[in-house]
Amino acid sequence: MITSAKSNAQPQRTILLVDIGQLLTLRSAAKGPRRGASLSELGIIEDAAVLCVGGKIVSVGTTKAALRDPWLKKHRKKVIEIDCGGRVVLPGFVDSHTHPVFAQPRLVDFEKRNSGASYEEIAEAGGGIRSSIDGVRKASKARLTQKVSAALEDFARHGTTTVEAKSGYGLSLEAELKSLEAIRSAAREWPGTVVSTFLGAHVVPPEFRGRSQDYVNLVCNEMIPAVARRKLAQFVDVFCDRGAFSAAETEQIFTAARQRDLAVRGHVGQLSETRLGPLLDYKPASLDHMDHVNDADLANLAESDTVATFVPGANYFLGLASYPNARRFNDAGAAVALATDYNPGSSPTLSMPMAMSLACTHMKMSPAEAIAAATINGAWALRVADRKGSVEAGKDADLAVFDVRDYREIPYWFGANHCALTIVNGAPSVRM
Template sequence: MPVLVRGARQLLTMRGPRGPRRGEAMQDLGIVPDGAVLIRGGKIVSLGPSRRVENLSLARHAREIDATGRVVAPGFVDSHTHLVCGPARLVDYEMILAGATYREIAAVGGGILASVRAVREMPIRRLLLQAKKTLAGCVAHGTTTLEAKSGYGLDEKGERKALRAVQALQDDPIELIPTYLGAHAVPPEYAGRADDYIDWMCRSVMPKLKRRKLARFVDIYCDEDAFTIEQGRRYLSAAKDFGFGLKVHAEQFSRTGAAMLAVEMGAASADHLAHINDDDARALAASDTIATLLPGSVFHLGLDCYPPARKLIKAGAAVALATDYNPGTSPTYNMQMVLSLACSQMRMTPAEAFCAATINGAYALHCGDHTGSIETGKDADLVMFDVPDYREVPYHFGVNLVVMTMKRGVVLYGKGNVGWDEN
């Protein structure tokens, strides 16, 4: 049965030319006042002013969702998460609060390797249960597409287990994009032999992941206490040869040249970018690599080195926003809070933040052809907020304003009276 979402005070379509938005174009949300969206078979078949769309013959037989007085936008695309991650790291958290650095936490057995120990021990059904619970939270906060990285198994069994969990949850209930992040940290069995570990992943792990279709992207964490640029180049070249899309954790705690490496390798995105310089911003702007900013991790660690969003947007880079959901540095899956941080801490405008969290996030996952905007022919991935103006979403920081989340025309989350009766 067709579905008609009608009467939205503001319908944020994000419609525009193919490709991610840059510079001034990030301000243009393609807002339709009193807007409606007509959906059939999970796809958007028409959109525009309610008085026009509701008079289409298909709309007369449609189930109606009343959006009167509210904002309807494309569902959030969270393009950077460590979904399968094991339990909360509360010892780390208290150390952070007491002033410890990420390096000091790692030195006493916390940090990434603490999660690795936990994930290696967890049976897949527990990882699945945990991921499902997290996904339900993502949906309730308006996310309809989510990238999910491995990287807490590191050995073959652990990584396969994490990526199988992601595979099992594919499209249930939202779209998951799996990323192999074997190069997240050097596992204990390869301590002091990072080069050997890189070689083993390229030679032994990547071909299997490709054959079993367990990952679409391959990601590496390059930084002072992580992998070097040379190791990154070797690892990403191998991944590219296997046909994976590429992602790089770049310039999070120090500048090592990883953003330039991402551009050089034609990566889909370079993520974090807190420590980039002007040359990096210009190189990203001149490339197709999306600059994905993750202010949640800066906030949680209590740091003040937010990525220079204004510099990137001014240079013409395509900026995306994501949660970086993970147990060590950003334990949130609330994209609305990320929008608030982007506005208050990085001085993005509310319009730029919405653009970065939807259409540009979709392009960071090579999904821009079917999601990220409300346009004819795209998947009906929508979120409805209980406010009359989109600027109120970042404005009410920490508040969940979502009253409905829809994926491919199916309401996954509905609160209060949205005119939806499942009977």
């Protein structure tokens, strides 16, 4: 389920942004997700203007041309004009990997890990993903909705206008449905766009310990059909890795998803090498983390339209010395995206500029590549690139105004939020 198109419910608002120092349109002649050299094509227009009507972008050009436009001259009074004062404007970020349905932060894990315990030792001690399960199972749907809503507001404050949101801390039929319903309720109240993902196969819940096949059967035979019937998700995701679900279990879950017309995506290669070959047969929209991928699999990936989504916030927060090598992926011709992996255990950040900064400093992406990976390729990773991820006539009016003069400052000033204003489906959401 994609929740959006709330622009229909809004008045036919007309917004004109003028005096944009650098407008990053992200337009390109490239077909499909950006790869290789096209990943750094930002399509910059200087001294630019953008006209949005009724939640859609209708024209993009220079400020001079916009001010001379006869239609605009005639309708000036009805137009909300936003003077960007030379700031940078780009498409709202598309965060294609987040886990916003949780009850509490995991502060004990944070402290423990920082004193030397490993991810798996924390999980063994009852921490990790399992410690979020209790919180979600006990929380009311209203409480979870409130948490997701608060996160969505915060995403928009950081320039993000499209968010993929996963369930995955409930891990029972009831608690997974409750989580997805919380996403749906929060999405209805938020002007931005939410793409929802069922992640029942996040980890084997404690009551199924040692019986993972029984849990996989529950996911396939009960949870996926219930999610599909209620139209609660567009994607099914699986954490396919050491200590989580095997490749064979993942294939079983992907098959069940396909039978219900749900698209798939995966968490792979975070802790150990996952063979991508068999999974690519299911045409996943995206395979995420990708810290451990061999050369043969990388070549197969590059042949496909599956996006490799990096989540360097997790590497950072887990204190890892290594990050995926984005250069290697881009040189091989694979399409890459960036996301926050917003979650309470391994990546409690919802800042795309922070993810971009980490991609530049630790993954050797250029600022231009990081921006394309966080916008247009994120849109491809969610299969919404026809509407999102670039500033072009006909696309949704999702824009972020940054209080900087040069786009490279967005990943440069790490740890600070320079987003001055977000336009979400045609609605200005934060004032400069």
